[in-house]
Amino acid sequence: MTAFNPVTPALLDQLAQIVGAGGISTAQADLDLHAKDQSQHAAHPAEVVIWPSSAQQVADVLKLANTHAIPVTPWGVGTGLEGNSIPLYGGILLSFERMNQIVEVHADDFQVTVQPGIGHKDLNAALARYGLFFPPDPGANASVGGMLANNAAGIRTVKYGASKDNVLKMQVALADGRLIHVGSRSVKQSAGYDLLHLFVGSEGTLGVITEATLKLVPVPQHMSAVVAGFPSIQSAVETVVAVRGSGLDPAALELVDAAHARMLNSVDGVDLPETPVLFMEFHAAQESGLAAGLEMVQQICEEMGATSFKSTTDTAERKRLWHARHHSYEIMVRMHPDKTFFINDVAVPISAYPELIAYVEQLRDTRGITCYMIGHAGDGNIHVEFPYADEAGHALAMEINGLIVMKALELGGTCTGEHGVGIGKAKYLPAEHGEGLDVMRTIKQALDPNGILNPGKVLVEA
């Protein structure tokens, strides 16, 4: 990595000329507010925070930073879970807070063009009147730009795909200040290299997303919910495979382990079986299709030995059934008031899911660590949540996380299903990608030769 230069007063003047005096700050409060995301990684402040208001300003800032070898870290709303937007080398923090507008709704095309700073929940609220929505939902009200940069996913990915599957076109500012577009508003395109997906998931290390056209989906007219308990993780996961094999196309297929279910039950109004639990959701255009589907799901669950089964097509009842899952993180945090949480994120082919889960249970029992499992089972994705109180607890969680990651890789999986690499997962990429990692380095070198874009993330010197 090249040595970076400090942000000098002369450079601050030039930056202020680009974004205007109101779009730049070196106040400690602003630096502190953009020094840390929601992960356990240590805070690190930038030297200056900049709020661009246009793609051209972003490009101009990058060009200047590139010329002077100043690091630039893009920032959505700071809900990342792997330190993805911590300005580890100082320099410029590029906040997209003011680039948060809907540029155009293409309702007939089921598309919307947005600026990157818009929160996906805010976007969906605005899209409701068109009967359309942007399906990826990582939980927090993450910015769309951040979701694309990290290829965020979430609960509905089993049906609708991850962020990468729900974007058609982007405008990207390159390190040298070029503004390019990648992809097309045409849903089909075989016209050259897929640069769109090269920039999606690159966490701002290859270019900075300044605009995106997203795929939208009609809001489902009818939805149903299922909550079913199982005697073992094995039988729960066999049910996941069977439900997917049936062609039922679930919109969510979530697993909570027995420990987590017990913990959630300590909250008023939650009444889960204290066994491994599957939460499911189905979407349909016709109510009749929904009812037939629920019968089929119940039959599959019973064949797989389900010890409890509740289902509904009623909206209020559906929300009640899903309440514990949707609020599981808040409930867990509330139940551990004196703890910090580390959330692991690995994914494996679904057939390897039982072995992965059994391995985590074995680690938990033999190492005597408290942890909870909650996962997007339909995608083979699990989050192991570790509450810890001190340095030793953190170190143990990190050690166990490393073991789980290596197990996931051994099972043909990945070190991160949806949180991205950021700071925390960079050390596992050699094991996951082998010589493919050298190709990633070649591309990084070609597109950002001075290494100014989000340094210290994704690709880290060995």
Place this chain on the structure above:
Amino acid sequence: MTAFNPVTPALLDQLAQIVGAGGISTAQADLDLHAKDQSQHAAHPAEVVIWPSSAQQVADVLKLANTHAIPVTPWGVGTGLEGNSIPLYGGILLSFERMNQIVEVHADDFQVTVQPGIGHKDLNAALARYGLFFPPDPGANASVGGMLANNAAGIRTVKYGASKDNVLKMQVALADGRLIHVGSRSVKQSAGYDLLHLFVGSEGTLGVITEATLKLVPVPQHMSAVVAGFPSIQSAVETVVAVRGSGLDPAALELVDAAHARMLNSVDGVDLPETPVLFMEFHAAQESGLAAGLEMVQQICEEMGATSFKSTTDTAERKRLWHARHHSYEIMVRMHPDKTFFINDVAVPISAYPELIAYVEQLRDTRGITCYMIGHAGDGNIHVEFPYADEAGHALAMEINGLIVMKALELGGTCTGEHGVGIGKAKYLPAEHGEGLDVMRTIKQALDPNGILNPGKVLVEA
């Protein structure tokens, strides 16, 4: 582009050592058999045809070719439509005919790992006993490697996506002989740059696919078909938008124009309305869902002014209804025994589809050219088919094609929805990608500095 060297007798010896004496030929018959695809582009022979039998052999051939600056062109089965696999600069033709095996069926994961030379129809025949299939279907029995290299799509893409959406992991041989893997068998992965999608659709110009793990889908238990006639293209396309907006999730949504419908009707047993016609197919896990869906489709078609409507859930009747669409190309060729065909391939956002179609109709009428339109309307993709008899006819078809491409780009679309760039579309990439094309060149230069991989395709010197 660097100057290439000829394939010398000494080099033939070295190649024979890699693939064995039975895996190499310079016989004119073999060169001729691999000199042309199904496009209108002129044949050009390689200097030697090689049939590798393993990924390592492919890598070793590339390493040797790279050292000696010999062009290498990968070949699946030659069903391309843009000259994608014509060895334009001679050198080595790398045929995957003998690398056509299923490596492993991961039935519980709905995945299969294959060698690139397997035909997708052969693959699906072998997968039938697992109740699974690989959905992209470009018509011909294209090789999976060729489909991935060109990001082929086809009739079912509106529901199941293009080739790029149905692949999880690949092994790729690089120009310098490194063998890497890209992607993961985990359906979710946010671990660094998406190299998988960089190689998919790169038409063998960045690396050569030597193995692929594909996503599979359960074979639908129940299918229905609809054939509906409309008073205008406009009303047909409004129906497409309405059907998609209803949440019905069609598995196919195809348009045939009135001229094409009239032409198809000249064949025994075909009885289409001689108007713009929509062909639809729906897949469902339960029969009841299907029936309710058909009622909804009929209602939408009637609201949009359909002048005829036929639907069925019966398998034989469905096949009969779709017969004309599935055999449209053969029928067209048979009806024009003395003509060659050029098939255009552009796609636009669906809202721009009526304007694109109206433009083609206007060109047809004002320029007095015979052409037929058939398209994947659900994706905004149209193929204009031009029969021609001589040089002048070919030149006119090319001119009209150029106008249609520029119109598609003006409407926010692409010069190629599913056929790839190959030779024919390279000249339109500057208009489609602008400075993004320079980024593609940068990546090509970084990964294939000697330009040996499929030269003359995708990126062509200005």
